Amino acid sequence: MCGIAAWMGELPYYNLYQLLLEQQHRGHDAAGIAIRYRSDLRVFGGGGYVWKALPEPESISLESKLGIGHVRYSTSGGYDEVYQPVLSNNRTIALAFNGNIYNYVEASKEILGDRKSYDWDAAAFADLIEHYYGETRSLIEAVRETAKLVKGAYSLVVISSKGELVAARDPHGIRPLAVSINDEVVAVASETAALGALGLNWAELPRSGALYCQGSPRNCYTDSIASAKPPRPCVFEYIYFLRPDSVFEGVVAHEARKRMGMLLARIDDVVVDLVVPVPDSGRSAAIGYAIEKGVPLDEGLYRNRFVGRAFISSPSIRKRRLLRKFSPIPSTIRGRRVAIVDDSIVRGDTSRWITRLARASGAREVHFRSASPPLRYPCFFGIDIPSRDELIASKHSVEEIRRIIGADTLLYNTVENLVKAIGKPVCLGCFTSKYPYPLHLQLLEQRFVSGRR
Ligand code: SF4
Structure with missing residues (x-):
């Protein structure tokens, strides 16, 4: 991007x-x-x-x-x-x-x-x-x-x-x-x-x-x-990239994200005391999720805004950046059943680290929620996901991912909810493998991975 x-x-x-x-x-x-x-x-x-x-x-x-x-x-x-x-x-x-x-x-x-x-x-x-x-x-x-x-x-x-x-x-x-x-x-x-x-x-x-x-x-x-x-605006723009106050194809990013959270809450029957957004990209979805659940939303994680966006960093600094990026606010989390809402789960490192922070802060239960469906396929249209190897959901089931990140429960949104939240036809290639153009995935994975250093 x-x-x-x-x-x-x-x-x-x-x-x-x-x-x-x-x-x-x-x-x-x-x-x-x-x-x-x-x-x-x-x-x-x-x-x-x-x-x-x-x-x-x-x-x-x-x-x-x-x-x-x-x-x-x-x-x-x-x-x-x-x-x-x-x-x-x-x-x-x-x-x-x-x-x-x-x-x-x-x-x-x-x-x-x-x-x-x-x-x-x-x-x-x-x-x-x-x-x-x-x-x-x-x-x-x-x-x-x-x-x-x-x-x-x-x-x-x-x-x-x-x-x-x-x-x-x-x-x-x-x-x-x-x-x-x-x-x-x-x-x-x-x-x-x-x-x-x-x-x-x-x-x-x-x-x-x-x-x-x-x-x-x-x-x-x-x-x-x-x-x-046929229109195929990138769904990941709505999920993560756009500023919440930007409009893409007539849709305000913040509103689309809020609807993703609301629709996710409708398919979630786990009882929680508190909704914690993963700042900043999960906040709009967490607001929608909390409204729909009728549960309070509070800040349970501090994000250091001077560290940069981990997802858009090179692999060598992504891990270091992640460790310094989040710190918990234990007074909010301690003793609570917490739903942590993020925009997506890509490699799984962030979700695992955040779950660990919430547990160390005394959360009674940690329920991880992704406002988007499992990300399983690479992107060759401007997002740096050049290989399936990097995507946790392309190699593991939802239950395996839950265990890897250490949450009590894990719930992803559905593709149908995602489309409904945006209300427009979108590119869903990284979720469904149906891209705007027919692709030779293996060839492109080789080309784009070997082009990276
Ligand atoms: S495959 Fe499509 S939806 Fe996914 S990141 Fe790329 S352009 Fe966006």
Whole structure:
């Protein structure tokens, strides 16, 4: 998962920096900003959080009115040595995208030949767009031609050294993207909440939709890059990634999560005294669960917000981060029958650690609840779950998982409840193995796992 942004108007670097800060939860492996300066594209970036990866806005004084930015959560390529936006081979375009192009090896070979071998989808994607840009002389046409070829999930922003901007979403609309346009400014962000935080009105770009601007916010039009396919917004955006105040396909993330919790409570007949959310991603679902159960909700776990999101960290630091991330509030938990509600159970490490903390704090019973169903299959559309080996539910039954995490009971939500809570058709590939595109799972697991370091 990543966050992207574009800005056409005054002070692009400053405003992109703000948009990236508002989307820091979507990735903290790296961050970058590309600015069009005169007829060149300048890229700034590095590893880590926005404030670490990028120069302070006050220190950048380029005369410019166009740029794009990216916060990276690595799902392809290395974990921390690369960042977006990427410059194309001949520096004519800069691209930032959120998603995964799973056929980038075949697509780049077919069109660009063997002169360069790619181990990162973003680099291949940028060079493909540049190739078609050279042929068509139009950035929107170049994106359109590339869209005929690439398979996967992408929300993208791309700028040319001539001053064009294109923002677009893939035909299934797997990843979110929103735009804000007035006479002075065009702003684009992965999440509506980022645009709202800067005081901008926004509209979601429809699947297959594109915004094309030539030189000025007064010279923009919306279009499409391909025929739209059945909508398949990523269900994991609703479960975990989006800020609770963001809207995706017309659905507020917080409300969808609350409904997941409510529907989960309806299939749960265990009696508890207290509902404890796993902060912060389980909180909205826990609120819904507590309302439906008629049981008080209280904070029983403190999450250190300066440690970062464990799920979007590289494996080497994920474990260390987890140990430092949570600490219990024993006065809330002691002597109680506790339902601990999290958004999901991925590898099982967090659930096991939290259950252990609750028991050590004197909980009488610990009932672990997952607002989403068992996660059994990998994702090749922008979430870093490249292999079934990493998913506890692909190797163990629910009862085995209960024993592994050490809970008295364990309950997952159902796929039906998940769909009902969102109220829209969604991609459920990682729960059902029915993906938006037919996939060769084994081949992709090899490609994406071996591409990681
Ligand atoms: S497979 Fe899962 S994580 Fe990936 S896009 Fe589909 S719903 Fe999202």
